[in-house]
Amino acid sequence: MKVHILGSGAGGGFPQWNCYCHNCDGFRKGKLHAKARTQSSIAISDKVGTNWILINASPDIRAQLLNAQALQPARKVRDSAIDGVILVDSQIDHTTGLLMLREGNKLPLYCTQSVYEDLTTGFPIINILASYCGTEFHEIKMGASNAFNIPSLPHIRFIAIALEGKAPPYSPHRQSPTVGDNIALFIHCEHSNKSLFYAPGLAKIDEVIFPWMQQADCLLLDGTFWQEDEMKVNDIADKPAASMGHLLQSGANGMINHLNKLPDKRKILIHINNTNPILDEDSAQRKELSQAGIEVAEDGMVISL
Ligand code: MLT
Ligand code: MN
Ligand code: ZN
Numbered sequence: 001m002k003v004h005i006l007g008s009g010a011g012g013g014f015p016q017w018n019c020y021c022h023n024c025d026g027f028r029k030g031k032l033h034a035k036a037r038t039q040s041s042i043a044i045s046d047k048v049g050t051n052w053i054l055i056n057a058s059p060d061i062r063a064q065l066l067n068a069q070a071l072q073p074a075r076k077v078r079d080s081a082i083d084g085v086i087l088v089d090s091q092i093d094h095t096t097g098l099l100m101l102r103e104g105n106k107l108p109l110y111c112t113q114s115v116y117e118d119l120t121t122g123f124p125i126i127n128i129l130a131s132y133c134g135t136e137f138h139e140i141k142m143g144a145s146n147a148f149n150i151p152s153l154p155h156i157r158f159i160a161i162a163l164e165g166k167a168p169p170y171s172p173h174r175q176s177p178t179v180g181d182n183i184a185l186f187i188h189c190e191h192s193n194k195s196l197f198y199a200p201g202l203a204k205i206d207e208v209i210f211p212w213m214q215q216a217d218c219l220l221l222d223g224t225f226w227q228e229d230e231m232k233v234n235d236i237a238d239k240p241a242a243s244m245g246h247l248l249q250s251g252a253n254g255m256i257n258h259l260n261k262l263p264d265k266r267k268i269l270i271h272i273n274n275t276n277p278i279l280d281e282d283s284a285q286r287k288e289l290s291q292a293g294i295e296v297a298e299d300g301m302v303i304s305l
Helices: 022-028 061-066 113-118 125-129 209-215 255-260 284-291
Strands: 002-007 041-045 052-055 082-086 107-111 135-139 148-150 153-162 183-189 194-199 218-222 266-270 294-296 302-304
Touching: 002 061, 041 153, 107 148, 113 135, 125 135, 183 209, 194 209, 218 255, 284 294
Parallel strands: 052 082, 082 107, 107 135, 194 218, 218 266, 266 294
Antiparallel strands: 002 041, 002 302, 041 052, 148 153, 153 183, 183 194
16 A cells, blocks of 8 residues: 655744744744655555555645645546545544535545544535535445445545544534544554554553554554643643544553553654654754654655555
């Protein structure tokens, strides 16, 4: 299977349009050794790479597709390589790109009941799309017993794993978390017998999540924040990182320490927030990641599994 990283940034991307934090300002002034990043989305294909499924649809999808030749099939005057979209939550950065796909054919949409509810109530983009291309809803249910395939990628199997974490502010379940608000995906390719564990929003690694990570050959994980007071030290907000449903990289119970227990895998962070010091390729934090064998995803990166 091929995994194309369309967008490796968190909500807002990097640099964020209205942000003058150390990273965003430094990048614009050419003072930072860093790469720009669009908002969180990946695409998955089989080994041939002609049919793709999007996992999350970013508001930056137009620019992302312009930069992804493999997803531009050009077989007829109007054409798309996207055979469907899987959503891991109903956040703005993961769903708004659906609106940008309105010129296409009816869109197969794979998401949980809870995400479907959000996108037909608090953020009703599915209702809006009904006046354009329309969507074909396929409900995602949790666990290996509900593994599913996408018809054009029959050799790739998807398993959804429920994650703790909040639904977005506009969700009817914001104050009453529901199973399916946030999921991780375990994606297995029968051709290669290799698998990917994808969780761009991961609040906690516990005894349910860790065994899935152990089984995967490649981990593509939440790289949002380095430290708890990252928004505060950048004078942006007094919002602790943990309250936003993202596991920190640093600290005794942080991502790096968890990943140190999994030495024989490819480990890549994705959904990097613009405040995160790991965006600076010369930073001590980025060096610490490299020493731990952890990569940082970039837009346009392709992973073959
Ligand atoms: C998140 O995952 O926390 C989001 O990136 C927040 C947002 O898009 O506003
Ligand atoms: Mn996000
Ligand atoms: Zn910034």
